[in-house]
Amino acid sequence: MVYRAHILISGDAACIAKGARDVEAALWEAVQELNLKDEVQILEVSSLGHSDQGPEIVIYPDGTDYVNLTPEDAKFIIEEHLLKGRPVERLTYREPPSLPLPPPSEKEVRVVLENVGKIDPENIEDYIAMDGYMALGKVLGEMTPEEVIEELKISGLRGRGGAGFPTWLKWTLARNAPGDMKYVICNGDEGDPGAFMNRSVLEGDPHSVIEGMAIAAYAIGASQGYFYVRAEYPIAIQTLRAAIKQARDYGLLGEHIFGADFSFDLEVRMGAGAFVCGEETALMQSIEGARGMPRTRPPYPATAGLWGNPTNINNVETYANVPKIIHKGGSWFASMGTDKSKGTKTFAIAGKVERTGLIEVPLGMTIREIVYDVGGGVLGGKKFKAVQTGGPMGGCIPEQYLDLPVDYEHLKEVGSMMGSGGFVVMDEDTCMVDIARFFMEFTQDESCGKCVPCRVGTRRMLEILNRICAGEGRPGDIETLEELAVYIRDGSLCGLGQGAPNPVLSTLQYFRDEYEAHIYDKTCPAKVCKGLIEYKINPEACIGCTRCARNCPVNAIEGKPKQTHVIDADICIRCGVCKQVCPVDAVYVE
Amino acid sequence: MSLSPEVETQATDTLAMSPEEKATIDTILAENAGKPGATMLVLTLVQENVGYISPPMQAYIAEALDVPLSHLYGVLTFYSFFRMAPIGRHKISICLGTACYVRGGPMLIEKFQQVLGIGMDQTTEDGRFTLEVCRCVGACSQAPVVMIDDDILGRVNPSDVAKLLRKYK
Numbered sequence: 001m002v003y004r005a006h007i008l009i010s011g012d013a014a015c016i017a018k019g020a021r022d023v024e025a026a027l028w029e030a031v032q033e034l035n036l037k038d039e040v041q042i043l044e045v046s047s048l049g050h051s052d053q054g055p056e057i058v059i060y061p062d063g064t065d066y067v068n069l070t071p072e073d074a075k076f077i078i079e080e081h082l083l084k085g086r087p088v089e090r091l092t093y094r095e096p097p098s099l100p101l102p103p104p105s106e107k108e109v110r111v112v113l114e115n116v117g118k119i120d121p122e123n124i125e126d127y128i129a130m131d132g133y134m135a136l137g138k139v140l141g142e143m144t145p146e147e148v149i150e151e152l153k154i155s156g157l158r159g160r161g162g163a164g165f166p167t168w169l170k171w172t173l174a175r176n177a178p179g180d181m182k183y184v185i186c187n188g189d190e191g192d193p194g195a196f197m198n199r200s201v202l203e204g205d206p207h208s209v210i211e212g213m214a215i216a217a218y219a220i221g222a223s224q225g226y227f228y229v230r231a232e233y234p235i236a237i238q239t240l241r242a243a244i245k246q247a248r249d250y251g252l253l254g255e256h257i258f259g260a261d262f263s264f265d266l267e268v269r270m271g272a273g274a275f276v277c278g279e280e281t282a283l284m285q286s287i288e289g290a291r292g293m294p295r296t297r298p299p300y301p302a303t304a305g306l307w308g309n310p311t312n313i314n315n316v317e318t319y320a321n322v323p324k325i326i327h328k329g330g331s332w333f334a335s336m337g338t339d340k341s342k343g344t345k346t347f348a349i350a351g352k353v354e355r356t357g358l359i360e361v362p363l364g365m366t367i368r369e370i371v372y373d374v375g376g377g378v379l380g381g382k383k384f385k386a387v388q389t390g391g392p393m394g395g396c397i398p399e400q401y402l403d404l405p406v407d408y409e410h411l412k413e414v415g416s417m418m419g420s421g422g423f424v425v426m427d428e429d430t431c432m433v434d435i436a437r438f439f440m441e442f443t444q445d446e447s448c449g450k451c452v453p454c455r456v457g458t459r460r461m462l463e464i465l466n467r468i469c470a471g472e473g474r475p476g477d478i479e480t481l482e483e484l485a486v487y488i489r490d491g492s493l494c495g496l497g498q499g500a501p502n503p504v505l506s507t508l509q510y511f512r513d514e515y516e517a518h519i520y521d522k523t524c525p526a527k528v529c530k531g532l533i534e535y536k537i538n539p540e541a542c543i544g545c546t547r548c549a550r551n552c553p554v555n556a557i558e559g560k561p562k563q564t565h566v567i568d569a570d571i572c573i574r575c576g577v578c579k580q581v582c583p584v585d586a587v588y589v590e
Numbered sequence: 591m592s593l594s595p596e597v598e599t600q601a602t603d604t605l606a607m608s609p610e611e612k613a614t615i616d617t618i619l620a621e622n623a624g625k626p627g628a629t630m631l632v633l634t635l636v637q638e639n640v641g642y643i644s645p646p647m648q649a650y651i652a653e654a655l656d657v658p659l660s661h662l663y664g665v666l667t668f669y670s671f672f673r674m675a676p677i678g679r680h681k682i683s684i685c686l687g688t689a690c691y692v693r694g695g696p697m698l699i700e701k702f703q704q705v706l707g708i709g710m711d712q713t714t715e716d717g718r719f720t721l722e723v724c725r726c727v728g729a730c731s732q733a734p735v736v737m738i739d740d741d742i743l744g745r746v747n748p749s750d751v752a753k754l755l756r757k758y759k
Contacts, residue, residue, distance in 0.1 A: 014732050017742040052732075193687035193726040231634060231671045232727060234740070269627070270634040272669030275725070289629030290661075291668040307626065350689035350733065388688065424688045438691055442725075448668070551701070551749050575700040577748045 003041040005082055006060045010117070012047040012203070013235070015054030019070070023055040026071035030078035040082055043120045046204030050093055051357065065093040107373050109336060111344045112320045113360045116204030121239050124246040127207040133252055135326035136211050139218055140260040143326075145175060148219040152322070154330030156342030161187055161278075161315030162390070162419045162495070164341070164408040167322075170312060173302035174220040177310035182222035184213050185287070185306065185313040188229035188236070189271050189278040192391025193442065195422035197346040198316035200358050202229065202236035205320065206243035210266060212319030214253070215326060217264045220312050225264065228283050230271040240268050275392075275446035279494045280305075280313045282448065293450045294494035315420065317346060338364035341407035351388075351424040352379040361406075368402040371425055382427040386510070390419030392439045392446075393499025395506025396432060415506040417499070431528035432511040433518050437465035439503035443496060454497030457488040461504060471531035473519030478508065527589040530574035534590045537578075539564040541586035548578035548587060607646050614639050615647060619654050628655055629665055633672060642673040678713040678720035680758040682738050687726025689733040694748075698734055699723065701748040705755065719758070 009015075009024050024044065031037050048056045053067040057077075064087050066077060073091055080086045119126035127133070139148055152168040159165045174182065186209060190198040201209060213225045229237050244266050247253040255263045269287050277283045277292040284306045286292035305311025321343060325333045334342045341363040347370065350356050354376030361370060367387055371377065378384050386396040389406075395416035397404065404410050408418050426435065444458040461484050464477050485501030492498050508515060517523050524532040537548070537557075544562040549555075556572040559565030567578065567587075579587040607615070618635045622628055632651060636643055643651070643666060652659040666672045682702060686695045699710070702721055706714055713720040727737055732744025738758055746754070 013727070013742045014744055017732065017744050191725065193691075194689050195726070231638070232725065269631060270638070271671075272630070272634055272637070273671030273725075274669045286630055287627050289627040289631070289665065291664055293668075351692050356689070356733075422688070424692070426692070430692060438688070547749065573700070575697050576694070577697050577701060580694060580697060580747065581749045 004039040005041070007040060007042045008045045008048060008058045008060070008117075009042065010046070010048040010051060010054055010056045011044040012051050012054075012200075014051035015047075015056055018054045020055035022071045023057070023069045023074045026074040027057070027078060030075040031082075034078060034083055036078070036082060040078075044122075045117055045120055046200065047117045047358070049117060053093065056093070062087070066091045067093045107361060107365070107369060108359055109344050109362050110360050111324055111333075111336075112201060112208070112317055112346055113204075113358065114324075115208065116200055119205065121204050121206055122242050122246075124207060124243065124250055124252075127205070131327060132207055132323070133211055135323035136214050136218075136252065137258055139215050139326055140258045140262055145219045145221065148215060148326065149175065151326060151330045152219075155321075155325045155333035156330075156337070156340075157318065157321055157325060157333065158341065158408065159315060160317035160321070160345065160420065162393075162417065164418060167314065167318055170302060170314070171216060171219050173300070174222075174310050174312040177303045179310045181224075181307075181309045182220055183306045183309060183311040184217045184220065184222045184225040185280075185283070185311060186213055186225070186227045186319055187278065187280065187283060187313055187315045188227055188233070189275075189283060190233075190316070190420055191230060191275040191278050191446075192420055192422045194350045194388075194424045195348045195391060195420050197348055197358060197421045199233050199236055201316055201320050201346075202233065203239050206236075206240050207247065208320045208323055209316055210243060210247055210253070212314075212322035213266065214257070214264050215322050216312055216314065216319065218262055220310070222312070223263050223265070225266045226287055226306070227266060227268045228271060228277070228287060229268060230277075231273060237268060237270060244268065274448070275442075276448045276494070276496050279496060282494065283313070284311065291448070293448045294496075296493060317421075336362045338405060338407045340409055345406075345418070345421060347421045347423040349375045349423045349425065352382065352427040352430065353377070353425040354379055363407045364405040366403045366405055367397065370406065370423065371402070375425065378425060378427050380427075382429065384425070385428050385430055386426045386432065388416075388424040388426065388435070388503075389422060390417035390499075390502070391422045392442045393417065393495060393502055394419050394422070395502045396426070396435065396510065397506075398510040400510075415502070415509055417502075429526055429528070431469075431524055431526035432507040432514050433465065433524075434469055434526075434528050436504045436507045437462070437469050440465055440500070443500040447496065447500070451492045451494075451497050453488045453491030454500060457484050457491075458497075458500050460484055461488070461501070465504070468515065468518045469524075469529040469531065471518070471522050471529070473515075475519065477519055478512070478515055482508065533574060534569050535567050535572055535574060535576070535578060536588055536590055537565050537567055538586045538588060541584050543584055543586070545583060547581045547583065551577050551581045607644070607650065611640050611647070612650075615650065619651070623655055629657055629662060633662075633666060637672050642676050644674060648674075678717050680718060680739055681720050681722065682736060683722045683724035683727070685725070685727050685733070685735040685737070686723050687733075687735075690726075690735050693733040695734045697748050698736060698746055698751070701751045702736075705751050719755070 031040050055069045056067045058065050077088050080088050149168050149171050157167045271277050274292045277286045279294045282292040282294040301311040301313050337343050344360050344362050346360045359374050386398050388396045440462045444462045447454045449455045488501050489498050517525050527533050542564045549557040556568045557565050622631050652662040684698050736743045736746045
């Protein structure tokens, strides 16, 4: 059937949260009502780019972008735009006028995210129309496994899960390992707080990952693959299950794919809320049905992985790059990025930045460009303090390195790492000791308990940090933290333990004065740590609206309507709710 | 798992499998028991489809998969997603990922506790809400985020909390 118009509706989490489902229902209803159902197609896609202003739809062929929709708007748009042919000006998306910066698309290069938001992830034909499965066809029809690996070597692709191990080398090791049964695994256990790149790819373009895995399987000689996806991503799991089924129906998974002597099938396995399962040996333990605890390496998974067989394990984004590399050539991919870090990388920009969300930029772009040009600068025009990359095992990079190129080597040099692509911006109101404490709490909670230095050491470090933040820091605490950090780093089996001290070490390296202020002066320079601050109400500004008193969880605020309110510091738990709800900014921190 | 030993003993007595639950578990077992790594696979599917894995279910699954109950229990307690008891009709998960933490997640915790009159990991007496903290749900641009069942609520303001809860009966 040929449609006159196509309506794409964003089905990403942010838009659904704001009522995209109701808008979609209203679109269907209006299309039925006006008898347009043979002329207009409604497709749910992933993010359309302005999820912060969702629900969002785009109508093709003209590409009109409507945002902030209600079900009533949806009906109105169908009537006006599609029936009468008049686009509804007041509902169309406009560039935010307050940002004099070039639109993000100019600095962004989309490779992995190319199809996300453009195609219906639940329809394999959409992917095929975007040259999908061409690379697999080319590989099976024209290339030997060695040629596939050679092409990857030319591309310079490195693992996008964190450590940046060259992909071609990983594949070569798995290929050369002796064994009749080999496996490929896709690590979709994206657990870093603040990171959601892989979720978007799995939900928006699942077939690119499936195709990448099939190519890897051909290259190393595997016939079975596993997706390991965390249970926190139910939509990704459903999308993948549907995509795998469709690929099977189309003969792109299963026996004798493209008539070649190559068979490959895939299965989705779910994680169950254990962060450590992002570590490859723990992940394989989990697939095998056990507690996900890492083991010693070597042997590496390439020689003895899943059920003791040679296994290639890569991250979602790594696999998603593969079909593009095969299709467009390794040298095309190598033309982007830096000397040692080729291609593009997706980042999830979050925290105190104007434009949060998912971006994809060539490796080697500076932190300044990412924060200010792509991210639109620090939220509310405040002062940049640091950016945290690499997740809980990464580090905080201070202002002095704003012009640092973001690639594997440079991030490591300044005490952080690439990780899977978390990019959390922090401003002057962020307490670096509190942030270090937050990450230590995370790793402490997620430590699997196998290695004593990690299990006990992270708890000791957390206790010290808790004390410092509570205003009970003691001389010698900093030195003890530094000492423990070395033991934990050197005495742990996996990346979680080895990297656990990083947030503390990097904040100590660049923000030691903040630790000292907490310990010796008993002050929190950023006015965050509860034990060291006091909330007060400015009597000049207070209008006596009673909002703070009504919202205070411990009834620490006294005051009659239209009279100045007062906070009782002895009862106050420093939760900050009063400051957040005050309509005239009369609450301040001292 | 956050259940104390007393709660678990109590749970053993009261949580016999319902016929529907048993039927669901039997279907999952029939489809997956023979697969490699079945323990984890079956547990995740039971959690997904039944909502919890009570002690009688654990014994039943261990028997069917022919693995020691201690092994199954070991796996179950290792992963935070598994539950041994049913939760409230609506699950409230307050995100404490980095972005949400920085943008006011801790304040929301205080507020939800106040409004519901329960602590974290507890269920209201009427069985309406269970309150939890969760790790990043991947909607950081909407921070601070609260998930109620499958709804992702973004940019939640403490003063909106009571209003937000109204539609969940």
